[in-house]
Amino acid sequence: MDKELFEDLVQSLKEAGDIARGVSEPSRRFEMASTDVKATRESIGLSQGEFARLMRVSVKTLQNWEQHRRSPTGPAAALLKIVATSPELALRSLHG
Template sequence: MDDSMFDALCESVKEAGAIRRGEKKASRETRFSALDVKSIRESTGRTQEAFAQMIGVPLSTLRSWEQGKRAPTGPARALLTMFKTDPEQAAKLLHVA
């Protein structure tokens, strides 16, 4: 890494710190809309128990998502987005159709 790239990286880290401390406003924010997990599950025609097992999460986690107490993140969010887009194809990809 040359000096100019290293300097740019250091400046970015300093800027991130300032944003985190509230000293500077972020230039942009990314917000994700909430997934309606219950409607996604219902589109599959499965019970909470069956859907939780199918996507590999504890039943309590699925219930927390459906009640809005927690929100799915990472791979779980991606998987639920697949089910939202095409429930039948997502089930086939999981070999549970």
């Protein structure tokens, strides 16, 4: 490995450690507004079971999202954003 690249990586790890310990602030922070899962589901007129199948999650997971005990992350959060923004397109795409 190139010595300069290695030194950059070591410096990045030190900075990450400082941020994790609260010694330094991150240079930038991203916050995503969460989608109201229940409102999204109700707006397209699906039951919890139907919507859970559409999202490929269990009904229990969907209930946890709707009751704010858990929050969708990663691909599920992205898919929910798409469903909330363009439900017709999402439904047409997901029903194949």
